[in-house]
Structures are given as structure tokens and as C-alpha cells.
Amino acid sequence: MNSFLSKWLSISILNLSFVAALGLILRYKIAYSLPFLDQKYILHSHSHFAFSGWITQTLMILMIFYLSKSLGKEITNRYRWLLYANLISSYGMMISFILQGYGLYSISFSTLNIFAFYAFAFYFWLDLNRIKEKSTTILWFKAALVFGFISSFGAFNLAYMMANKMSNQNVYLTSIYFFLHFQYNGWFLFAGMGLLNDKLEIITGERMKLYRAFQLFCFACIPAYFLSILWMEFISNIYILLITAVISQLASWIIILNVYYKNRSLIRQKITHYGKILLILSALAFSIKLILQSGSIHPELSHLSYGFRPIIIGYLHLVLLGVTSIFLLGYIVSFELIRINKLLIKGIFIFVAGVIINELLLMIQGVAALSYTAIPYINEMLLAAAVILFSGILIMLISRFTILKKEVMQRL
Incomplete structure (x- = not known):
């Protein structure tokens, strides 16, 4: 068993338990009372740590493992300090948001976390270029890094507004949705699809169809952000673009599902029974989404x-x-x-x-x-x-x- 994965994925599961514990506290405060804890502070801690300490940390680990299969196990040593930087800054955010909400320490740890991601993106991009056999997986990962970088602009704007106690509701909401969209429809989605694409390409050999699916999702990502801010006046001028983005996403997902369906017997031989159930549940949730x-x-x-x-x-x-x-x-x-x-x-x-x-x-x-x-x-x-x-x-x-x-x- 790979010692790198064994150690770091165990830490990820520990981090998921912290996310769930904070969610439990939030639910308890709504149903009953816990006056010595601030609801908004706990909410900020819960959401920030879920993004960085659980999802981002786990995606980084799995992406580094992907690199190690092409560039050798020693490549994992290069990223250990970045994993620790992301981990420490995530714990810092979790604790400081509980204590002060948006303040000097929480914003400092948030900034450190973003720069840790920047460093990861920089080194990972360079290492992707070292892989001799080019595949669509590399494109998924590169797009994920770009969208993760773009999402940070929303986070910086939010931090600036909170630190300066600015209260423009439209700017505040557009910044939140900007960060959220390019995190879960950009960084999370494209990194996850990259991991999935790697396995599908190897098992099915359907490289061209999977490349087409990537193109459609990539085209749709930026205009799809405006679906989150349909109340803005200028949206009517780009409405056709939004419809095209929605159709592109659906078409891309249908292509991926078609690749699975045509090769389902082959795929089922390569994955565990319980893993298959979990991936189908995730695919169902994504379809609903x-x-x-x-x-x-x-x-x-x-x-x-x-x-x-x-x-x-x-x-x-x-x-x-x-x-x-x-x-x-x-x-x-x-x-x-x-x-x-x-x-x-x-x-x-x-x-x-x-x-x-x-x-x-x-x-x-x-x-x-x-x-x-x-x-x-x-x-x-x-x-x-x-x-x-x-x-x-x-x-x-x-x-x-x-x-x-x-x-x-x-x-x-």
C-alpha cells in the first residue's frame, strides 16, 4: 500500500470529521442554543475549512499521486511542504474564523492558503508538462488550476470588503458567487473530472469523445457564472450565451455517460463493487445539479x-x-x-x-x-x-x- 496515500488520505478523513463537527454545531445552534459561540463565525469556519482542508487537500493528494505514476514516487517529496502549507493555513482559518470571524488572523490565514494554492498550481503545471504521453487528463487538470486561480479574485474582494466593513450588497453577492462558482464548477469539477478521465481513457480508450466533453465543459464554465447573478441588469444582453453554456454542459455530461454506458462491463471489472455504487450516486447527484x-x-x-x-x-x-x-x-x-x-x-x-x-x-x-x-x-x-x-x-x-x-x- 502506498505510504504517501495512506498517511495523507487519513489526514483528509480527519479533516472531513472537523467539517462535519462544525456542521453539527451549526445545526445544534439552530435547533437549540449555544450562546457562547457565534453562528456566523462557525459558518465561516465550516465553509472555509470544507473547501480547503477537506476538498482541496484531497484533490491535491490525488493529483500528486497521478503525477507519481508518470514521474516516479520521488515527486511526492516535492509537494510535501505544499500539502503542509495548505493544511496549516486551513487549520489556521478553521480556528481563527471561530474566534473572530473575518479579522486580521483569519484573513491572513486565508491569504496564506491562497498563496499555497498558487504555489501548488505553478509546480503542478510545470510537472504536467514533463509527462511525455499527452492526454485529455492533463487539459482537465490545467483548466482546474486556472479556474482555481480565477476563484481567488472573489475571495480577495470579499476579504477586502469585510476588512473595510463595506456593505454594497450587489458587490458582496457577486463576489461570493464568483468564488463559489469557480471553486465548485471550476477547480473542484475539473480536477475531479481529470482524475475520472485518467481512468476512463485507460479503460475505454475513448480519447476523442472525452476530449470533446472537456471542450464543452471548458467553454461553458465562464459564462455559466452569470447564471448565479441573473438579477443583474446586463444579463439580458448575454442571455443566448447562457443558454449555450447550459446546453454545452448537458451535452458534455451526456457524452461522458455514453462512454460509461458503452464500456460499463469493462469499467466494472476495474473498480470495486462499493466504489461503483458511490460513483453512481455521485453521478446521479451531478445529474440533478x-x-x-x-x-x-x-x-x-x-x-x-x-x-x-x-x-x-x-x-x-x-x-x-x-x-x-x-x-x-x-x-x-x-x-x-x-x-x-x-x-x-x-x-x-x-x-x-x-x-x-x-x-x-x-x-x-x-x-x-x-x-x-x-x-x-x-x-x-x-x-x-x-x-x-x-x-x-x-x-x-x-x-x-x-x-x-x-x-x-x-x-x-
Whole structure:
């Protein structure tokens, strides 16, 4: 078993447990009371650490492993300090946001985190150019790095506004959606697709179809941002472009699904049974996400959805938990990048059950909010879903620590 993956992916799972713990605290504060903790501060900590400490950290680890297969295992040593820089700055953000919200320390750690990503992007780009056999995977990864870089402009603008106590609502919202869009529709999506494309190209040999899918997604990424800000006056002038972007995304996803369907028997031989289930669930969540995003092209639907907090939270959790987190776990399990045992699988599927229950409850809450209907005990039920999520991750952690302890004992 690869020691680099074993160590760093265990840290990723630990980080996921911190994300879930903060989410649990947020849900508890809504349902009951926890007066000594500030809700907004915890929310900032939860969201920033989820992006950097869990998703970005894990994508970096898996991308570095991809490099090591072409450039040798020693390449991982080059990136250790960057992984530590991302990790330390992520922990710094998690703690400082809890203590002060947006302030000197949290903004400093956020800035350090962004520069750690810049350094990673720079070195990773150079190393991608060293790979002799060119593939669409390299294009997915390069696009991911570019979109991750672009997303930081929104983060810097937000930090500037918070530090200077500026209150322009339109600028504030456009900056938030700019950062979010180029993170989860740019950096997260393209990095994940790069990992998936690498396996699909090797297994199926469908290079041209996968290249076409990349082109369509890449074309759509920038104009698709404007779907998040349909209330802006100038949007009507580029409405045709937005429709084209939506169609391009759907077409690209259909191509990828077609590649899977045509080669499904071959693909199933190369991945584990539980990994297949997880990847299918992630693909289903992504399909729902694309359908919802396509529906938002209608201005009235967009105004309606962005006007209700439960709908926004449900959508974000669909992307970050249903699509991205389940994909990362599914990818790790599919190709057995760490030792897999029954306890780990049990923990993962308890976590997945929590994700599904959480999404269903948020969907019910969001639909009810449209008619201003209150759902009895909805906050308590969402708290229960958060407990299930957290419990699943704890079981995953116990599994990893048990395995790591056995590995250490074997070396002794």
C-alpha cells in the first residue's frame, strides 16, 4: 500500500470529521442554543475549512499521486511542504474564523492558503508538462488550476470588503458567487473530472469523445457564472450565451455517460463493487445539479430560488456533499488507494445515508419555504441528519486509525 496515500488520505478523513463537527454545531445552534459561540463565525469556519482542508487537500493528494505514476514516487517529496502549507493555513482559518470571524488572523490565514494554492498550481503545471504521453487528463487538470486561480479574485474582494466593513450588497453577492462558482464548477469539477478521465481513457480508450466533453465543459464554465447573478441588469444582453453554456454542459455530461454506458462491463471489472455504487450516486447527484442549474436559466425561477436560504443551502450541500465528497470517497474506494475493510465501508455508507437524508430534508424545507409553510421539527430532523453524517465519518476514522496502527506495528 502506498505510504504517501495512506498517511495523507487519513489526514483528509480527519479533516472531513472537523467539517462535519462544525456542521453539527451549526445545526445544534439552530435547533437549540449555544450562546457562547457565534453562528456566523462557525459558518465561516465550516465553509472555509470544507473547501480547503477537506476538498482541496484531497484533490491535491490525488493529483500528486497521478503525477507519481508518470514521474516516479520521488515527486511526492516535492509537494510535501505544499500539502503542509495548505493544511496549516486551513487549520489556521478553521480556528481563527471561530474566534473572530473575518479579522486580521483569519484573513491572513486565508491569504496564506491562497498563496499555497498558487504555489501548488505553478509546480503542478510545470510537472504536467514533463509527462511525455499527452492526454485529455492533463487539459482537465490545467483548466482546474486556472479556474482555481480565477476563484481567488472573489475571495480577495470579499476579504477586502469585510476588512473595510463595506456593505454594497450587489458587490458582496457577486463576489461570493464568483468564488463559489469557480471553486465548485471550476477547480473542484475539473480536477475531479481529470482524475475520472485518467481512468476512463485507460479503460475505454475513448480519447476523442472525452476530449470533446472537456471542450464543452471548458467553454461553458465562464459564462455559466452569470447564471448565479441573473438579477443583474446586463444579463439580458448575454442571455443566448447562457443558454449555450447550459446546453454545452448537458451535452458534455451526456457524452461522458455514453462512454460509461458503452464500456460499463469493462469499467466494472476495474473498480470495486462499493466504489461503483458511490460513483453512481455521485453521478446521479451531478445529474440533478445540472438539471437544477439548467432550470435556473429561467429568470423568475432563479429569483425565486436565490431568495430562499434553504434552497441555496440545499444546492450547495448537493454539490459539496452529494457530488464532490461522495465522488472523492468513491474514487478512493474504487481503486483501493487505501486499505479497505468492512468498518470503513460501513462508515462511508452511514455518511452517505446522512447526506441523502440531509438533502431530502433541505429539499422539503426549501419547497415549503416557497409557500411560507413551516415544517414542524425540521431543525431537529436536520440536526439528526448531521449526527448521522458525523457518526459515519467517526467510524471511517476509527477504521483508518486501526489500520494505521497495524501498519506501524508490522514495521516494528
